[in-house]
Amino acid sequence: MDRYESHTHDVLVIGAGGAGLRAAIAAATEGASVALVCKSLLGKAHTVMAEGGVAAALANTDARDSWKVHFRDTMRGGKLLNNWRMAQLLAQEAPARVNELEAWGALFDRTPDGRILQRNFGGHQYPRLAHVGDRTGLEMIRTLQDRTVQLPNIDVYMECTVARLLTDGGRISGAFAYRRDTGRFIVFSTKAVVLATGGIGRAYKINSNSWEYTGDGHALAYDAGADLIDMEFVQFHPTGMVWPLSVRGILVTEGVRGEGGVLKNSRGERFMFRYVPEMFRKDFADTEEEADRWVADVVAGRKAEARRPPELLTRDVVARAIAQEVREGRGSPHGGAFLDIATRRTPEEIRKKLPSMYQQFHELADVDITKQPMEVGPTTHYMMGGVRVDPETQAATVPGLFAAGEVAGGLHGSNRLGGNSLSDLLVFGRRAGLGAAAYAKTVADGTRVAADTVEALATQLLAPFERADGESPYAVQEALQDMMGTYVGIARSHDDLQTALAAINDLRARAARVSVCGSRQYNPGWHTTLDLRNLLTVSEAVTRAALERRESRGAHTRVEHAETDPRFGSVNVVVRRAGDAMTVAREPLPQMSDELKRILDGEV
Amino acid sequence: MEAVLRIFRGDQAEGRLEDFRVPLHEGMVVLDAIHYVQAHHASDLACRWNCKAGRCGSCSAEVNGKPKLMCMTRMDQFPAGEPITVAPMKAFPVIKDLVCDVSWNYEVNKRIPPFQPQPPEADGTWRMQQEDIERVQEFRKCIECFLCQDVCHVLRDHDHKARFAGPRFLVRMAALEMHPLDTVSRTAYLKEAAGIGYCNITKCCTEVCPESIHITDNAIIPLKERVVDDFYDPLRWLLRLFRRSG
Numbered sequence: 001m002d003r004y005e006s007h008t009h010d011v012l013v014i015g016a017g018g019a020g021l022r023a024a025i026a027a028a029t030e031g032a033s034v035a036l037v038c039k040s041l042l043g044k045a046h047t048v049m050a051e052g053g054v055a056a057a058l059a060n061t062d063a064r065d066s067w068k069v070h071f072r073d074t075m076r077g078g079k080l081l082n083n084w085r086m087a088q089l090l091a092q093e094a095p096a097r098v099n100e101l102e103a104w105g106a107l108f109d110r111t112p113d114g115r116i117l118q119r120n121f122g123g124h125q126y127p128r129l130a131h132v133g134d135r136t137g138l139e140m141i142r143t144l145q146d147r148t149v150q151l152p153n154i155d156v157y158m159e160c161t162v163a164r165l166l167t168d169g170g171r172i173s174g175a176f177a178y179r180r181d182t183g184r185f186i187v188f189s190t191k192a193v194v195l196a197t198g199g200i201g202r203a204y205k206i207n208s209n210s211w212e213y214t215g216d217g218h219a220l221a222y223d224a225g226a227d228l229i230d231m232e233f234v235q236f237h238p239t240g241m242v243w244p245l246s247v248r249g250i251l252v253t254e255g256v257r258g259e260g261g262v263l264k265n266s267r268g269e270r271f272m273f274r275y276v277p278e279m280f281r282k283d284f285a286d287t288e289e290e291a292d293r294w295v296a297d298v299v300a301g302r303k304a305e306a307r308r309p310p311e312l313l314t315r316d317v318v319a320r321a322i323a324q325e326v327r328e329g330r331g332s333p334h335g336g337a338f339l340d341i342a343t344r345r346t347p348e349e350i351r352k353k354l355p356s357m358y359q360q361f362h363e364l365a366d367v368d369i370t371k372q373p374m375e376v377g378p379t380t381h382y383m384m385g386g387v388r389v390d391p392e393t394q395a396a397t398v399p400g401l402f403a404a405g406e407v408a409g410g411l412h413g414s415n416r417l418g419g420n421s422l423s424d425l426l427v428f429g430r431r432a433g434l435g436a437a438a439y440a441k442t443v444a445d446g447t448r449v450a451a452d453t454v455e456a457l458a459t460q461l462l463a464p465f466e467r468a469d470g471e472s473p474y475a476v477q478e479a480l481q482d483m484m485g486t487y488v489g490i491a492r493s494h495d496d497l498q499t500a501l502a503a504i505n506d507l508r509a510r511a512a513r514v515s516v517c518g519s520r521q522y523n524p525g526w527h528t529t530l531d532l533r534n535l536l537t538v539s540e541a542v543t544r545a546a547l548e549r550r551e552s553r554g555a556h557t558r559v560e561h562a563e564t565d566p567r568f569g570s571v572n573v574v575v576r577r578a579g580d581a582m583t584v585a586r587e588p589l590p591q592m593s594d595e596l597k598r599i600l601d602g603e604v
Numbered sequence: 605m606e607a608v609l610r611i612f613r614g615d616q617a618e619g620r621l622e623d624f625r626v627p628l629h630e631g632m633v634v635l636d637a638i639h640y641v642q643a644h645h646a647s648d649l650a651c652r653w654n655c656k657a658g659r660c661g662s663c664s665a666e667v668n669g670k671p672k673l674m675c676m677t678r679m680d681q682f683p684a685g686e687p688i689t690v691a692p693m694k695a696f697p698v699i700k701d702l703v704c705d706v707s708w709n710y711e712v713n714k715r716i717p718p719f720q721p722q723p724p725e726a727d728g729t730w731r732m733q734q735e736d737i738e739r740v741q742e743f744r745k746c747i748e749c750f751l752c753q754d755v756c757h758v759l760r761d762h763d764h765k766a767r768f769a770g771p772r773f774l775v776r777m778a779a780l781e782m783h784p785l786d787t788v789s790r791t792a793y794l795k796e797a798a799g800i801g802y803c804n805i806t807k808c809c810t811e812v813c814p815e816s817i818h819i820t821d822n823a824i825i826p827l828k829e830r831v832v833d834d835f836y837d838p839l840r841w842l843l844r845l846f847r848r849s850g
Contacts, residue, residue: 043748044660099729105719107737114731149714181699210654244631250657360657363676474643518648522700525647
């Protein structure tokens with residue numbers, strides 16, 4: 001075994017974005033020895049890209065807000081497919097988690113009376129997002145990072161990727177990883193694992209995600225035998241940059257619309273008025289005059305009495321609307337819609353509240369957003385589906401395995417509200433850390449990692465070096481991304497999904513033949529071959545789940561089943577491994593109490 | 605239209621510049637060109653990146669000798685026909701190609717005396733005015749690209765890493781010192797361990813900051829003033845002497 005580094009910890013946290021950091025802090029505070037593994041350098045995880053804010057019913061900006069309204073908004077945003085208990089915990093615990101960040105040094109923007117200021121966002125009835133301009137994620141990750149490095153029982157492994165989870169008698173016993181900088185292997189012996197690996201956006205060509213987002217945690221859990229749920233629900237954020245090509249997909253925060261920005265088509269129409277779903281009709285303005293009154297109130301810091309502009313509908317609705325405008329020939333020159341803040345707010349306000357957006361467009365697209373509209377279109381942004389977990393502890397269906405944040409499924413149902421991901425990271429990151437630490441205390445020391453398993457894995461991982469003249473892994477990844485965008489995108493048909501399944505088989509065969517050059521030291525080509533395996537697993541899971549759900553709901557749209565079907569409103573689609581085959585099943589949603597049902601019906 | 609990228613290949617022990625031809629398209633940035641080279645010419649070319657939007661501070665390098673984020677550096681700003689040189693940051697040891705060992709920065713960060721807030725209001729939260737936090741919010745924009753560390757001559761030319769924390773961490777300490785809730789004094793730490801006296805305010809760090817943080821004027825100079833007040837003000841010096849003997 002001296003070919004490997006070996007490390008023993010109670011809890012291994014995989015991923016160091018918001019969820020992983022918060023889980024590590026929670027587990028360490030319980031006395032567990034924690035390994036925190038991050039694929040990049042510490043503080044660079046995708047949380048850093050979160051812009052608009054963290055949703056928490058602090059009721060600072062509008063006293064009418066409460067956890068009950070937040071719960072209802074979250075459930076309605078998810079088209080009632082959410083795990084109700086997770087939605088309830090999120091709404092109840094988010095305020096305490098946000099305040100805790102201030103105790104650790106975070107500085108959110110303030111109200112005139114000195115409390116945390118909150119902004120409006122799609123699907124939230126009241127201004128609810130605590131924020132720092134448009135760089136809220138950076139504030140969160142830096143605060144958590146600085147807290148983490150103060151805790152002596154957390155060891156951070158930077159630029160390290162976990163390739164497989166190890167089990168012993170059906171329980172988690174460790175993980176097999178490699179260091180990206182040296183290529184050296186690490187065997188972790190551990191009692192519990194918290195997956196906090198984020199999403200799968202790199203399965204798609206146009207996406208807002210970093211290279212790290214290759215579905216690692218989803219695939220690790222699947223391989224280890226855990227259930228995945230809701231994999232058909234991939235969030236396409238309505239406003240990604242569309243031009244120039246080099247920046248296609250990069251996120252334009254929903255905060256632009258929260259600050260009063262409007263969407264227009266090539267005819268100058270505010271087309272969102274035509275796309276208000278029945279479920280939301282009474283909550284949204286039906287004239288521009290009313291929508292503008294709402295903005296005027298918000299800008300002036302008054303309590304808004306008018307109904308909200310339809311630009312603030314949930315992301316699934318806005319993304320589909322833009323796609324339809326483009327399809328019907330009313331798109332912007334580069335195939336998107338116009339997002340205009342320039343005529344709505346002063347240049348000073350725009351630069352103050354949306355500094356990153358100002359800089360991003362100025363430097364990368366030669367657009368001055370204080371003077372010109374932005375061109376925007378849908379971009380793959382977020383994975384609602386993921387590891388099925390227990391709401392209280394975030395335990396997966398494999399003993400010793402936990403998951404939090406984007407890699408966990410259930411909380412967001414069929415569509416996530418903006419701002420709920422950051423509160424998700426804090427609330428369920430903490431719960432997963434506590435759950436894993438408590439579980440680890442029940443497991444005796446000396447978990448076993450079989451030497452022959454480790455040898456076999458090492459050989460498997462190094463195989464691309466042994467093959468000569470194979471294809472480049474980048475070519476296979478690009479082909480997969482093109483294919484997923486074409487056949488498993490916003491609107492999905494039975495035939496397209498079948499085509500995708502066949503294509504995934506072919507791509508898997510191609511992936512098995514790729515070869516890489518150079519040494520094991522910091523070799524991105526080699527790393528891509530290992531990421532490809534995970535991307536193929538999650539792409540297949542998304543496609544199979546999408547085939548199974550023969551209805552349209554939230555982020556999932558089936559061309560031949562355009563309506564929401566109540567028969568699918570009470571089930572999750574569950575993906576799990578049976579030998580080498582991927583199986584799909586429908587299983588009933590957990591039942592909500594009558595008390596919570598009354599909240600959904602409007603009682604708060 | 606094509607460009608020639610002249611990229612450093614190698615490690616700390618040895619290396620050379622290698623030329624790669626890359627097709628150009630509208631709006632292209634240097635990081636796009638690096639990705640093209642990885643996909644078509646050298647799959648093992650090492651570079652760091654994450655967000656590709658100037659938000660994470662991973663893809664720092666020296667482009668034609670200037671410290672830059674590769675994701676925010678447009679190709680069309682360079683004269684056509686001339687090779688564009690891309691090299692790793694010079695102030696840190698090279699691991700491979702464009703990737704440096706920046707672990708020293710993380711060690712420095714760990715040692716900084718942490719934030720300790722004053723007690724909250726009765727409801728468990730704090731009140732702060734926006735105008736009182738704005739100067740700290742400027743410092744908290746830092747994305748830890750370490751370009752300021754790279755360009756700082758105390759670190760780059762004199763390699764005083766054992767004695768000087770560098771502009772990044774002076775900014776971090778300024779954020780802590782000026783935080784309205786913080787109760788800790790870091791002036792002794794700034795003077796001794798962080799070696800603030802090594803900075804002779806040439807403002808090189810401010811010039812390269814992709815977040816336009818006024819590192820020298822708003823962070824380092826006020827911190828230097830605090831150190832002077834605490835250690836070189838004769839009245840305070842006497843007071844300290846008196847306290848010690850008491």
